Structure formats: C-alpha cells, structure tokens
Amino acid sequence: MKPAFRLSVIAAALSCTIATPVGAQDAAAPTAEQSLAEMRAQLAALAARIDQLEGELAQEKAANAAQDASIAANTEAVAKPTPAPTPAVAQLEKKDGWSFKPRGRLMYDAGFTSVPESTGREDGFASEVRRARLGASGGLGGGFEYKFELDFAGNEVEAADAYLSYGNGPLEVIVGHHNNFQSLEELTSSLHTSFIERAAFTDAFGFERRIGASVSYSQGIVLAQAGVFTDNFDDTGTNNRGIDGRLVVMPKMGDTQLHFGGSLHFNELGEDAGSVRYRQRPLVHFTSERFVNTGNLAADSEFGAGLEAAMISGPFHAAVEGFWQNVDMPAMPDSPTFFGGYAEVGYFLTKGDTRGYKDGKFDRTKPASAVGEGGIGSIQLNLRYDYLDLNDAGIIGGVQNGYLASLVWKPTDYTLFSLNYGKMDYDDAAYATATGDTSYTVDAFGVRAQVDF
Known part of the structure; x- marks a missing residue:
C-alpha cells in the first residue's frame, strides 16, 4: 500500500476520534492521559492491520503475474510448436558428408x-501401372554417393538404378547397374x-x-x-x-x-x-x-x-x-x-x-x-x-x-x-x-x- 494511502487512513481514524462529542462522556470518563494511551494503542493496531493487508495484496499480485506469464508461454508454444529434434541423418550429413534422400515415382x-x-x-x-519405384540416394562422405531404386510395376520386382559413384571435380566414376x-x-x-x-x-x-x-x-x-x-x-x-x-x-x-x-x-x-x-x-x-x-x-x-x-x-x-x-x-x-x-x-x-x-x-x-x-x-x-x-x-x-x-x-x-x-x-x-x-x-x-x- 502506498504511503499516501496509509496517511489518509490514519488521518480518518484520528478525525473520528477527535470528533467524538464531549457530552457523550460521563463523569466516570478516563483521564486525558488514559485516553491518549488508548488512542495510541488503536493507531498501532490499525497500522499493523494495514501492513498485513499490504502483504496479502503483494502476494496476490505476484500470483497473478506468474499465472499471466504461464498463460503467455503456453499460448506461444501452441502458436509456434517446438521444432522436432534434428534427425540423426541430418547430423551425419553435417559432420561426415552422409545423407539419405528417399525417392520414388508412380x-x-x-x-x-x-x-x-x-x-x-x-x-x-x-x-x-507403368512404373512404381521406391528407392533412396545420398552421400557417403569423401566424394562417394549412392543411388538405389526398385520397380514394383507389372507384378514383378526389378532393379532400376543401383550403383555407387565417386565424384571429383569434373570427373565421375560409377560402378553398378545404370x-x-x-x-x-x-x-x-x-x-x-x-x-x-x-x-x-x-x-x-x-x-x-x-x-x-x-x-x-x-x-x-x-x-x-x-x-x-x-x-x-x-x-x-x-x-x-x-x-x-x-x-x-x-x-x-x-x-x-x-x-x-x-x-x-x-x-x-x-x-x-x-x-x-x-x-x-x-x-x-x-x-x-x-x-x-x-x-x-x-x-x-x-x-x-x-x-x-x-x-x-x-x-x-x-x-x-x-x-x-x-x-x-x-x-x-x-x-x-x-x-x-x-x-x-x-x-x-x-x-x-x-x-x-x-x-x-x-x-x-x-x-x-x-x-x-x-x-x-x-x-x-x-x-x-x-x-x-x-x-x-x-x-x-x-x-x-x-x-x-x-x-x-x-x-x-x-x-x-x-x-x-x-x-x-x-x-x-x-x-x-x-x-x-x-x-x-x-x-x-x-x-x-x-x-x-
């Protein structure tokens, strides 16, 4: 709670006390010193209560802020899904020149x-079905590559390309079925x-x-x-x-x-x-x-x-x-x-x-x-x-x-x-x-x- 607010609450309490009519006091009323001590005790209790309310308000604000942050994080995660882990093939390609590319035709x-x-x-x-091929191609590192395809058309399984190649600048060597x-x-x-x-x-x-x-x-x-x-x-x-x-x-x-x-x-x-x-x-x-x-x-x-x-x-x-x-x-x-x-x-x-x-x-x-x-x-x-x-x-x-x-x-x-x-x-x-x-x-x-x- 802000200091200005605390002062306003205390001032209101004092005014209420001072405004109490003198006629309301009977002959048995306490002395001035006793009344002043009682007022101080009431003010101390009021200040303690204000401090308690301030603490509860601060805790509530902190809880609301945490909840808002959690909602925002979940919303962002839904809007932008966490990328899947990089496949091992891609890591091999980056590190050793290995790669795997599925290929096919129908x-x-x-x-x-x-x-x-x-x-x-x-x-x-x-x-x-004229052609129904499935296969793969890719790199093996060091300039070596491969390609392999099988054709399943005509109720038979036949090899199409099935070879190992090596490339070095303008030169390419192929061994296999091609x-x-x-x-x-x-x-x-x-x-x-x-x-x-x-x-x-x-x-x-x-x-x-x-x-x-x-x-x-x-x-x-x-x-x-x-x-x-x-x-x-x-x-x-x-x-x-x-x-x-x-x-x-x-x-x-x-x-x-x-x-x-x-x-x-x-x-x-x-x-x-x-x-x-x-x-x-x-x-x-x-x-x-x-x-x-x-x-x-x-x-x-x-x-x-x-x-x-x-x-x-x-x-x-x-x-x-x-x-x-x-x-x-x-x-x-x-x-x-x-x-x-x-x-x-x-x-x-x-x-x-x-x-x-x-x-x-x-x-x-x-x-x-x-x-x-x-x-x-x-x-x-x-x-x-x-x-x-x-x-x-x-x-x-x-x-x-x-x-x-x-x-x-x-x-x-x-x-x-x-x-x-x-x-x-x-x-x-x-x-x-x-x-x-x-x-x-x-x-x-x-x-x-x-x-x-």
Missing part, C-alpha cells in the same frame, strides 16, 4: 488401341520425356540399364562418357560384354540452349545368348502386340552408332535423333543394319515455362505459376514423327511410321498428366489381314497420371 497409364479386325490381334481398352549412354532420348528420365513412351528405336534395339563401370567427364560445354558393361540384372546369364561411349557439346547462344552429340556401342553376345530380336509396340506400353518384329536372329555381336541434336529457346524446343544398329550374323552373306529415329517439336502454351536441361539431357520442367501459387501450372503441346525400319539384307521385320501428338499438363513440379495419340502406319507388318495385306494403320491413345518425389 505412373498409371490407360487408353486403347484400334487394330484392323481381320488381323486377329487384340485391341480395345487397357491400363497398367544406363550405358545410348542416346538423348534414352538417358532422359521417364519423368521428363515429352511422350508417355520413348522413341521406337530405343526399345526396339534393347536399350536398357546394365551392370558395369563407367567414367564421365564434364567441363564447360563438353561432356564425355564411356564404360564397359555386362548384362541387365534380370539377364545375368547371357554373358554379354559391351563397350559404350558418348560425346556431347552443349553450347548456349544467348538464352538458347543447344545440344549436339554422338554415341558408339559394341555388344558381344555371350555363348548362352547367340541371338537377338528387334520389335516394338505401337506407342503405348499397355498392349503386348508388336506389329514390327524381326524374330530371333542368330548373331555374334551388335554395333550401334547414334547422332543427336536438340535446342531449347524459351517455350520452344526441338529434338532429332538417328540410330543405326548393325548385327553380325555369320550365317548371312550380308549383315543387316536397321535404323530408327525421330524428329519432334514442342511449345509451352503457358507464359514463362520452358523445358529443363541438365548434364547433356532433358530435365524437369518447373511451372512458372504452379497450382496453389496463383497459376494453372504448365501446359505443353508436342508433335513427333517416329520412324523405325527393321528391313535389311533379307530380313523383313517391318517398317513403322508414327505420327504422334501429346498434351502435357504439370500442375506442380512433381505432378503430371499427359494425353497421347499415335497414328502408326505399317509396311511389311508382322501380321497380315484376311486379304494378306501387311500395310495398314493402327491407332493408339493413352493417358498418364504421374507423381514423383
């Missing part, structure tokens, strides 16, 4: 094919291709990941890659032995990215293999029909050569590739050389979007205005002519001319929806119509929903 395809009825081949609606530098189209991730399936020659000529060791050197605009490879994880019994190399030049002219490359490939077939077969589906993967097919060819080795070129300029891109596959067939007077290639153009209909490019291949498109950020994502239109010729040196495997279109919508960086149409014109097709005609058209339509992380 692609669901559906659509239909339309085939001349008299060929007797299946068509109509079909769907499939791509062997066949072409721009093959090396571009399935997440970033402009159609739901790659160009026909990549599948027809058996491009796939294989177990091996490779070296890549990237400095400025030059990328050089070479490696030795054996078999795919699923075919280790064939004892293939291959050598692959690729050279890419990646200059820029202003904002335009250019790409020029070439590759060479040699594959010696193992004694347990001794044959090859080249064939291809009509654009979509969910059909098992192949209208171009060489059948099994007895062979000792394969030699391939490819050329590739591309450009990206703002919303526009273009790409063209050609690949020649020669097969050494000792029983034949001449070894056949088959050819495949494509030419495509693409254009983004949404403002500010462009196709990604990195390390000698197409990369992720990142919408300039994604859904959830005030935009609709990116929308891209692509047109492609796709050619595959499996006729040569007496081998009649058929010719496929594909006229393809796709519309790709990416709402966000990691989601994609794609519409694809292909009109495939065949000559010397593997299946004849009821009238014996082997030149006809097959239509294919496919849609894809895709997500990755």
Whole structure:
C-alpha cells in the first residue's frame, strides 16, 4: 500500500476520534492521559492491520503475474510448436558428408488401341501401372554417393538404378547397374520425356540399364562418357560384354540452349545368348502386340552408332535423333543394319515455362505459376514423327511410321498428366489381314497420371 494511502487512513481514524462529542462522556470518563494511551494503542493496531493487508495484496499480485506469464508461454508454444529434434541423418550429413534422400515415382497409364479386325490381334481398352519405384540416394562422405531404386510395376520386382559413384571435380566414376549412354532420348528420365513412351528405336534395339563401370567427364560445354558393361540384372546369364561411349557439346547462344552429340556401342553376345530380336509396340506400353518384329536372329555381336541434336529457346524446343544398329550374323552373306529415329517439336502454351536441361539431357520442367501459387501450372503441346525400319539384307521385320501428338499438363513440379495419340502406319507388318495385306494403320491413345518425389 502506498504511503499516501496509509496517511489518509490514519488521518480518518484520528478525525473520528477527535470528533467524538464531549457530552457523550460521563463523569466516570478516563483521564486525558488514559485516553491518549488508548488512542495510541488503536493507531498501532490499525497500522499493523494495514501492513498485513499490504502483504496479502503483494502476494496476490505476484500470483497473478506468474499465472499471466504461464498463460503467455503456453499460448506461444501452441502458436509456434517446438521444432522436432534434428534427425540423426541430418547430423551425419553435417559432420561426415552422409545423407539419405528417399525417392520414388508412380505412373498409371490407360487408353486403347484400334487394330484392323481381320488381323486377329487384340485391341480395345487397357491400363497398367507403368512404373512404381521406391528407392533412396545420398552421400557417403569423401566424394562417394549412392543411388538405389526398385520397380514394383507389372507384378514383378526389378532393379532400376543401383550403383555407387565417386565424384571429383569434373570427373565421375560409377560402378553398378545404370544406363550405358545410348542416346538423348534414352538417358532422359521417364519423368521428363515429352511422350508417355520413348522413341521406337530405343526399345526396339534393347536399350536398357546394365551392370558395369563407367567414367564421365564434364567441363564447360563438353561432356564425355564411356564404360564397359555386362548384362541387365534380370539377364545375368547371357554373358554379354559391351563397350559404350558418348560425346556431347552443349553450347548456349544467348538464352538458347543447344545440344549436339554422338554415341558408339559394341555388344558381344555371350555363348548362352547367340541371338537377338528387334520389335516394338505401337506407342503405348499397355498392349503386348508388336506389329514390327524381326524374330530371333542368330548373331555374334551388335554395333550401334547414334547422332543427336536438340535446342531449347524459351517455350520452344526441338529434338532429332538417328540410330543405326548393325548385327553380325555369320550365317548371312550380308549383315543387316536397321535404323530408327525421330524428329519432334514442342511449345509451352503457358507464359514463362520452358523445358529443363541438365548434364547433356532433358530435365524437369518447373511451372512458372504452379497450382496453389496463383497459376494453372504448365501446359505443353508436342508433335513427333517416329520412324523405325527393321528391313535389311533379307530380313523383313517391318517398317513403322508414327505420327504422334501429346498434351502435357504439370500442375506442380512433381505432378503430371499427359494425353497421347499415335497414328502408326505399317509396311511389311508382322501380321497380315484376311486379304494378306501387311500395310495398314493402327491407332493408339493413352493417358498418364504421374507423381514423383
């Protein structure tokens, strides 16, 4: 209690005492000294009571202040949750260069094919889980990194990338199961291709990941890659032995990215293999029909050569590739050389979007205005002519001319929806119509929903 308040209380008490009427006192009233002593005693008692009240008031204020502080602290804790403890992985990454990054992708395809009825081949609606991958990648310290992915699509478990790498400046060494530098189209991730399936020659000529060791050197605009490879994880019994190399030049002219490359490939077939077969589906993967097919060819080795070129300029891109596959067939007077290639153009209909490019291949498109950020994502239109010729040196495997279109919508960086149409014109097709005609058209339509992380 403040001193001024205490004085006012005492003054009030004195005034009440002094104001007591003299007439109220009887003859037996105490003397003046006794009255003064009594007043002093009353004042002392009043002061003691005031001190007691002041102490109780101070305690109450302290209790209220503590309660207010507790409420404020709890409110702040609710508004801003306490951060979770840093995972051990992050601590390892900071201390020793270790890291762990989960990764995966899911692609669901559906659509239909339309085939001349008299060929007797299946068509109509079909769907499939095209890819369902889970894996991880990260660092091991000292410049070493790893990547491992398994694909669970098709009721089978297959290895995708599964390798250990070491990087030192412009040099990278990879040991394990990985791509062997066949072409721009093959090396571009399935997440970033402009159609739901790659160009026909990549599948027809058996491009796939294989177990091996490779070296890549990237400095400025030059990328050089070479490696030795054996078999795919699923075919280790064939004892293939291959050598692959690729050279890419990646200059820029202003904002335009250019790409020029070439590759060479040699594959010696193992004694347990001794044959090859080249064939291809009509654009979509969910059909098992192949209208171009060489059948099994007895062979000792394969030699391939490819050329590739591309450009990206703002919303526009273009790409063209050609690949020649020669097969050494000792029983034949001449070894056949088959050819495949494509030419495509693409254009983004949404403002500010462009196709990604990195390390000698197409990369992720990142919408300039994604859904959830005030935009609709990116929308891209692509047109492609796709050619595959499996006729040569007496081998009649058929010719496929594909006229393809796709519309790709990416709402966000990691989601994609794609519409694809292909009109495939065949000559010397593997299946004849009821009238014996082997030149006809097959239509294919496919849609894809895709997500990755």
